[in-house]
Amino acid sequence: xxxxxxxxxxxxxxxxxxxxxxxxxxxxxxxxxxxxxxxxxxxxxxxxxxxxxxxxxxxxxxxxxxxxxxxxxxxxxxxxxxxxxxxxxxxxxxxxxxxxxxxxxxxxxxxxxxxxxxxxxxxxxxxxxxxxxxxxxxxxxxxxxxxxxxxxxxxxxxxxxxxxxxxxxxxxxxxxxxxxxxxxxxxxxxxxxxxxxxxxxxxxxxxxxxxxxxxxxxxxxxxxxxxxxxxxxxxxxxxxxxxxxxxxxxxxxxxxxxxxxxxxxxxxxxxxxxxxxxxxxxxxxxxxxxxxxxxxxxxxxxxxxxxxxxxxxxxxxxxxxxxxxxxxxxxxxxxxxxxxxxxxxxxxxxxxxxxxxxxxxxxxxxxxxxxxxxxxxxxxxxxxxxxxxxxxxxxxxxxxxxxxxxxxxxxxxxxxxxxxxxxxxxxxxxxxxxxxxxxxxxxxxxxxxxxxxxxxxxxxxxxxxxxxxxxxxxxxxxxxxxxxxxxxxxxxxxxxxxxxxxxxxxxxxxxxxxxxxxxxxxxxxxxxxxxxxxxxxxxxxxxxxxxxxxxxxxxxxxxxxxxxxxxxxxxxxxxxxxxxxxxxxxxxxxxxxxxxxxxxxxxxxxxxxxxxxxxxxxxxxxxxxxxxxxxxxxxxxxxxxxxxxxxxxxxxxxxxxxxxxxxxxxxxxxxxxxxxxxxx
Numbered sequence: 228x229x230x231x232x233x234x235x236x237x238x239x240x241x242x243x244x245x246x247x248x249x250x251x252x253x254x255x256x257x258x259x260x261x262x263x264x265x266x267x268x269x270x271x272x273x274x275x276x277x278x279x280x281x282x283x284x285x286x287x288x289x290x291x292x293x294x295x296x297x298x299x300x301x302x303x304x305x306x307x308x309x310x311x312x313x314x315x316x317x318x319x320x321x322x323x324x325x326x327x328x329x330x331x332x333x334x335x336x337x338x339x340x341x342x343x344x345x346x347x348x349x350x351x352x353x354x355x356x357x358x359x360x361x362x363x364x365x366x367x368x369x370x371x372x373x374x375x376x377x378x379x380x381x382x383x384x385x386x387x388x389x390x391x392x393x394x395x396x397x398x399x400x401x402x403x404x405x406x407x408x409x410x411x412x413x414x415x416x417x418x419x420x421x422x423x424x425x426x427x428x429x430x431x432x433x434x435x436x437x438x439x440x441x442x443x444x445x446x447x448x449x450x451x452x453x454x455x456x457x458x459x460x461x462x463x464x465x466x467x468x469x470x471x472x473x474x475x476x477x478x479x480x481x482x483x484x485x486x487x488x489x490x491x492x493x494x495x496x497x498x499x500x501x502x503x504x505x506x507x508x509x510x511x512x513x514x515x516x517x518x519x520x521x522x523x524x525x526x527x528x529x530x531x532x533x534x535x536x537x538x539x540x541x542x543x544x545x546x547x548x549x550x551x552x553x554x555x556x557x558x559x560x561x562x563x564x565x566x567x568x569x570x571x572x573x574x575x576x577x578x579x580x581x582x583x584x585x586x587x588x589x590x591x592x593x594x595x596x597x598x599x600x601x602x603x604x605x606x607x608x609x610x611x612x613x614x615x616x617x618x619x620x621x622x623x624x625x626x627x628x629x630x631x632x633x634x635x636x637x638x639x640x641x642x643x644x645x646x647x648x649x650x651x652x653x654x655x656x657x658x659x660x661x662x663x664x665x666x667x668x669x670x671x672x673x674x675x676x677x678x679x680x681x682x683x684x685x686x687x688x689x690x691x692x693x694x695x696x697x698x699x700x701x702x703x704x705x706x707x708x709x710x711x712x713x714x715x716x717x718x719x720x721x722x723x724x725x726x727x728x729x730x731x732x733x734x735x736x737x738x739x740x741x742x743x744x745x746x747x748x749x750x751x752x753x754x755x756x757x758x759x760x761x762x763x764x765x766x767x768x769x770x771x772x773x774x775x776x777x778x779x780x781x782x783x784x785x786x787x788x789x790x791x792x793x794x795x796x797x798x799x800x801x802x803x804x805x806x807x808x809x810x811x812x813x814x815x816x817x818x819x820x821x822x823x824x825x826x827x828x829x830x831x832x833x834x835x836x837x838x839x840x841x842x843x844x845x846x847x848x849x850x851x852x853x854x855x856x857x858x859x860x861x862x863x864x865x866x867x868x869x870x871x872x873x874x875x876x877x878x879x880x881x882x883x884x885x886x887x888x889x890x891x892x893x894x895x896x897x898x899x900x901x902x903x904x905x906x907x
Contacts, residue, residue, distance in 0.1 A: 234260060234405035234608055236811055238285040241277070247600045248274055252282035255574060264573045265596035266587065266832055268580035270833045272807040273603050275576055290717070319871040325530045328384045338507065344392075357392035363397065370398075375456045409508035436480075439470050444551050447532045456759055460528030463516055463553050477517040484510040516553065527557035529762050553760055556642035565819075569893040579798040581831045585791045588783040599832040608811035611837040615819035617642045618844050621819045625749025630663050636670040639748060642817060642844065647689040649852050650813065652720040653713055653738035657727050657800045659751035661697060664726055667748075668694065689849040692719050702730050713741065727796040740807035743855075744813035745804045752793045764789060794829030801834065812815075813851060866879040 231238045231249060234256045246251075251269055269275045291302050291429065332343045347356040352545070361367070368388050380391035391404035429628050441468055447456045467473075484507070516526065531554060534547040562573065573592065580586060580599075587594050602609075616622055617638035647654060658664040671682035686692060691712035696705055702905075710722035720740075723729035728751065739883040753760045764785030771782045804812040814834060820826055822840045830838070841847045 228592050233282070233285075236285050236289050240281050244278075245273070247603060248278050251275070251598060251600055252277045253280040254596050255279060257287050258572050258574050259283065260594075262572045263593045263596060264592055265575070265592045265598070266580055266583050267576040267596075267598045267600075268583060268832070269576065269578060269598070269600035270602045270805075270831065271578040271802050271806065272810065273578075273600060274576065277590075279574075279576060323369060326380065326384075326390075328358060328381065328391060332356070348393075356390065358384065358388060359393060361387075362388040367394065370394075376397055384758045385681060433745075436470060436472075443469055444532055444549050445736060449532065449549075452534050453756060455531055455533035457758075457762060457818075458530040460525035460530060460553070461522060462530045463525065463528070464522060466530070467516070472513070474517050474520060477513050478851065481510050481513050484513075502578045512553075524555075524560055527560055527766075528553050529766065531758055531762065533758060547890075552759075554762065556763050558589050559590075562590055562592060579795065579831060582791050582794055582829045585783055585788065589788070592780075601836075602805070602833040603808050604805060604810070606837060609805060609834075609837050610813040610851055611816075611834050611839070612847060612850070613813075613816045613819070613821040613838065613840040614642070614844065614847050615822055615840065615842060616844055618645065620844070622819050623661060623748075624819050625659060626820075630659075631666065631668060631751070637675070637682065638666050638669065639817060640671040640686070643746065644682060644685045644689070645844075645848055646744065646746060646815065646851075647686050647722055648719075650720075650744040650846065651741045653709075653737060654720065654722040655731065655737060655742055655800075655803055656722060656724050656747040657745065657747050658724070659727060659749040660668050660754070661726050661729075663749065668724065669846060679867070686722065687718075689718060690717060690720045690722040693721060693723050695723065695729050695731050699730070706735075710741070725800075727800050730801040732796070735803060736806055737803045738810055741790060742804040742806075742812060744815060745801050746815045746817055747797055747800060747821075749818050750793050750826070751796045752789065752842060755789075760789070765880055791829065794826070797829075798831045802831070813854065815847075815851075 229240050229243055231240060231244060231252075233249065233253050236256055238252055238256075240248075249267065251267060251273070254265060254267055259282075266906065269278075325341065326837075327344065327349070329344075331341055335343055344356070347354060348359045349355070367383065367387065370383065380395055383389065384391040384394070413827060449456045464473075467477075473581065515524075531552045532549055533552075534549055565573065574596075575594075577587060583597065614623060618641050619638055621634060621638045623635070623639065623642075625635070644836060658667065668683065671686070674681060683692075693705055693709040693712060696702060709721050709723050712718075715721075720743075723731060727747075755761065767783055767788050769787040771784045774782045801814050804810070804814070821830075827835060827838060841850075
């Protein structure tokens, strides 16, 4: 195993490191040594996770030996967290469901299992879990001095009796590295200890609390269904005060709700399950609203009430259902919690941080260490181009003015026919929204007087089509359908029609034959009329004006945020292809606006050196055909349909991860995909 000396620290690395990996590890160690924050962007396939862990563990090792799990350590703990459960599972798998060994409780899932576990672990429980009483580290010498994983904990629990879940929580107090989803750190309800002692009490839950709140929401004056009713964040306290909900009473109500949820779990009838979930949701909301005595965090929120779609019962009553929202528009609030716990440095790292400046501005943090890494691929492994016109010479521009034009949709469809003919294997096509996707396909399926076949039929002649479903529950079957069609030898592959910010665009791996090219059909700006988008822009503009008046640091404006949301969605989508050192593919921007210098500056840095603007569609077809025909590629893996289906289904499958216990002095790795936080 090669060892590299980086900033005075020996870093063991399992392979010969690329230059960009050495630079990445140097930036990680620089941040840790100087106890400062860092923004590190490195494309997918450059080994971010490996570099992050190797560099940080090497730095940690330089401070002293690792813990054996038997005694408290004064040295930092590394907490690796991921943006989603599926990404974290690529590093380690762990959950209460996997760790429970109680014969009855382990058959349950989700909240039902959690509440049943808590009930059986109470001191006052008539049937206390026998495994829970054996969870102290001192009681379990069989843990040994070597690192333990989930399988080890399960074997120890089954052989000697201690609960693997609670043993893992005890070990987390002295471990050197711990894995968890990052929302477990940000959400206050996950940060608190789960060891709750309940005193014997008589519990009464009056649902007329809720009926009065519903009436209060119904009485709010909504003059415009589009704009709804909006007030500053602190208005929530005025609304709740009418229900006698204040800091003093909310704490008591939260205790009652949580105890009621535990007691309701004793009722094995199916009808109680929904009640438990609703109760716990109310408790979580109240904890968030009343988390600080001075209510200072409320200034970063907005209260919004809007009318929903009317259904028959509501129409008969003469009113539409309403939704009360309390939206936070300052992501920096979550980071404030870490500073309160003595955190010294935060490292945010991802394959798609660009445009990078917006992260620092929105989080209100200073990031002295920054990196935008190139890819580890060679120039002959990527074709990247802006296609400003279609086969007939008509401009590509999916702006609001043009996107409903039949001429535009047909020109785009005919271009995709050409790309489907040239690109081998898998082709991904991303639209700015489901609306544009649906209208385009509707147009392509219609009969054109100038041709005997529809555009959709011509696309299907070259590649079997799959459309991203709106419903999350249908997504795994769509992935399986795509993989099956890729394997079908009657065509030259498959095409996946999807949307930016959809499930296909975020977190899934379309390596090798599963994704040889990605087409971006427009700039995916968020919907301007969406209340959350409108209020976010207003909030940022107010903050920016205030900072200018007070000579504070620069804050992102509403318009700046709006544009960067679109650019970040594009970077997420194009990052689905070219996933490793031996991979290759094409990135095709089918919108003339991408030829604009400002728009190109928002694209990930690793793509920019390869990006060319084409004024003639014929040049695109010629160079793209030559790229796939003449390029010399050596992919180490061939498509294995069954394995790919399983792998990609796992990426979208939701799992229950164990809750992160309290931490002392520690590092936190987020992944947006990933990050690090260092304590002082």
